[in-house]
Amino acid sequence: KGAFDSYYTILNPQASAQTVSVTYRHENGVTYTGALSVGATSRATFTIPTWIPDGNVGMTLTAPQGIAVERSMYGGTGWTVGHAGVASPAAATTWRFAEGNTSVTWFDTYFAVANVSASATTATFTFRTQANTTVTTTLYVPAGGRATLYANAVAGLLSQAFQTTVTASQPLVVERAMYWPGTSGSSLVAGGDLSAFVPEALPVGAAIIPGSDE
Numbered sequence: 001k002g003a004f005d006s007y008y009t010i011l012n013p014q015a016s017a018q019t020v021s022v023t024y025r026h027e028n029g030v031t032y033t034g035a036l037s038v039g040a041t042s043r044a045t046f047t048i049p050t051w052i053p054d055g056n057v058g059m060t061l062t063a064p065q066g067i068a069v070e071r072s073m074y075g076g077t078g079w080t081v082g083h084a085g086v087a088s089p090a091a092a093t094t095w096r097f098a099e100g101n102t103s104v105t106w107f108d109t110y111f112a113v114a115n116v117s118a119s120a121t122t123a124t125f126t127f128r129t130q131a132n133t134t135v136t137t138t139l140y141v142p143a144g145g146r147a148t149l150y151a152n153a154v155a156g157l158l159s160q161a162f163q164t165t166v167t168a169s170q171p172l173v174v175e176r177a178m179y180w181p182g183t184s185g186s187s188l189v190a191g192g193d194l195s196a197f198v199p200e201a202l203p204v205g206a207a208i209i210p211g212s213d214e
Contacts, residue, residue, distance in 0.1 A: 003054075004075040005074045006047060006071060007047055007071065008071050009069070009070050010043060010045075010046075010061070012038040012043070012063075012067055014040060015040055017037060017039050018037070018063045019035055019036070019037055019064075020037070020038055020061050021062045023062075024048070024052055024057050024058075025058040026052065026145075027056040027146045027147065028053060031144050038063075056148055057146065058114035070084060070087065071085055072084040085175060088175075090171075091114075091116045095172070096164070097164040097165075099161075099163070100163065100164050100176065101160070101161045101162070102154075102158050102159060102160050102162075104159060107152075107178050107179065108150070108180075109150075109179075110148055110177045111148065111164070111175070111177075112174070113173070114174075115143060115144060115145050115170060115172055116173065120142050121169050122139065123138065123139045123149075124166070127160070127163070129160045130162065135155075137155075
């Protein structure tokens, strides 16, 4: 919220209206809550409330029955930067990304991390470069909170192409955003999870979006 205009679209495919509970996980360490109403077999679009401070925000949306959620973000002069992504249905302790690049000419790469648990954790990032080297760094993520890692600033990783594995002792949701330096172009993808989900941490119909305004 702030540098980007973020829009969230909720699809309710159910035969009855639903109240969607929203938890906003701000990088300032404060968790905010709200609620939205979505009619039966319909969709609704909303933005982050104005009363939430500017900054990076992750979100968890829950509903009594299944919903689908995606987020679009636009920024730059004349909205020349933008990307969209779908929410993750569950958190996990391991996430993997096949692509990453920190070329100073082409990409700024960020990882947005949301901690949906009641305990703080440290996420470990293991980068395996195209040059067959391994770089490791860590990121503290507070309980119920949100944190961002700027890959270009990681020692030993600048001007590299790489794959990434993110692990933690607590369930997280992680996504990667890549921007062209300057004022145009970007892409975003959620991580792949090969570890066990933790469904007890998420009510039915949960959708988690780790990043806004990366």
